[in-house]
Amino acid sequence: MNATAEALFVAEPFQAAGDVVIDCNVNKIFYGDFLAVRDSTVPIEKKKITGFIGPSGCGKSTVLRSLNRMNDLISVFRFEGSVMYHGQDIYAKKVDPVVVRRYIGMVFQQPNPFSMSIFDNVAFGLRLNRYKGNIEERVEKALKRAALWKEVKDKLKNSGLSLSGGQQQRLCIARAIATEPDVLLMDEPCSALDPIATRQVEELMLELKENYTVALVTHNMQQATRVADTTAFFSVDISQGGRTGYLVEMGPTRQIFEAPREKLTKEYISGEFS
Ligand SMILES: Nc1ncnc2c1ncn2[C@@H]1O[C@H](COP(=O)(O)OP(=O)(O)OP(=O)(O)O)[C@@H](O)[C@H]1O
Numbered sequence: 001m002n003a004t005a006e007a008l009f010v011a012e013p014f015q016a017a018g019d020v021v022i023d024c025n026v027n028k029i030f031y032g033d034f035l036a037v038r039d040s041t042v043p044i045e046k047k048k049i050t051g052f053i054g055p056s057g058c059g060k061s062t063v064l065r066s067l068n069r070m071n072d073l074i075s076v077f078r079f080e081g082s083v084m085y086h087g088q089d090i091y092a093k094k095v096d097p098v099v100v101r102r103y104i105g106m107v108f109q110q111p112n113p114f115s116m117s118i119f120d121n122v123a124f125g126l127r128l129n130r131y132k133g134n135i136e137e138r139v140e141k142a143l144k145r146a147a148l149w150k151e152v153k154d155k156l157k158n159s160g161l162s163l164s165g166g167q168q169q170r171l172c173i174a175r176a177i178a179t180e181p182d183v184l185l186m187d188e189p190c191s192a193l194d195p196i197a198t199r200q201v202e203e204l205m206l207e208l209k210e211n212y213t214v215a216l217v218t219h220n221m222q223q224a225t226r227v228a229d230t231t232a233f234f235s236v237d238i239s240q241g242g243r244t245g246y247l248v249e250m251g252p253t254r255q256i257f258e259a260p261r262e263k264l265t266k267e268y269i270s271g272e273f274s
């Protein structure tokens with residue numbers, strides 16, 4: 001793609017085969033005057049894992065964090081477009097972002113358990129939401145779903161910080177799912193983990209998609225091929241003097257990796273640029 005063609009480039013819309021839970025249409029995303037992402041339509045399908053891949057700075061995290069208004073916490077952030085969650089625009093004026101995040105939870109790059117017991121970490125969101133049911137049952141269920149119960153059931157009062165990195169990340173996943181969200185956004189959840197812990201979290205993701213819809217940012221292309229049903233490839237457009245991210249193409253993971261439509265995708269997955 002030459003510079004002019006790249007400047008005009010807008011990815012062909014991906015026609016999702018199944019139900020779309022989040023239909024994200026980015027027109028422009030700014031941080032102050034900086035145009036970080038443009039023209040990207042990213043449908044997130046129900047009970048599937050959608051992977052976001054692409055070189056550093058192409059806006060993967062920015063788009064992911066736009067899906068539950070996490071970026072609202074950044075004062076210079078501005079979103080132009082729409083994010084329809086089950087047909088409702090989460091950026092509509094009357095929508096409370098705290099409620100959005102109750103349905104669309106997030107797991108971050110660095111495991112970030114709170115400085116409190118394992119039990120209290122998982123119960124945190126339930127208490128915040130004034131959950132009236134049986135907290136013990138919900139904590140146990142979340143820890144079981146996060147494949148951590150067997151390892152921690154006898155030490156629930158120990159600090160969450162006493163766990164290994166991989167266990168801490170599974171604890172954070174348990175914390176995120178305890179309030180039973182509908183969608184889980186995962187921003188490079190394995191980047192701080194060793195290969196064994198990474199494998200465990202990947203297996204967990206595959207189990208989680210039976211109950212949840214997952215959107216995953218990953219730097220690791222093998223990880224995308226292992227877990228993502230659908231892959232969205234983003235790149236950086238430097239044609240207008242800035243570094244603006246945009247969606248190049250999106251499709252079933254196999255097609256993206258084995259028969260990409262765009263030359264840029266082919267070059268990226270074959271390691272010609274990073
Ligand atoms: N809080 C912020 N304020 C200003 N600019 C930001 C902010 N967060 C991100 N950016 C910029 O927006 C662009 C996209 O960043 P983002 O982190 O979304 O990319 P990414 O593809 O996830 O990158 P990486 O793979 O390196 O994590 C980058 O140029 C980055 O510097």
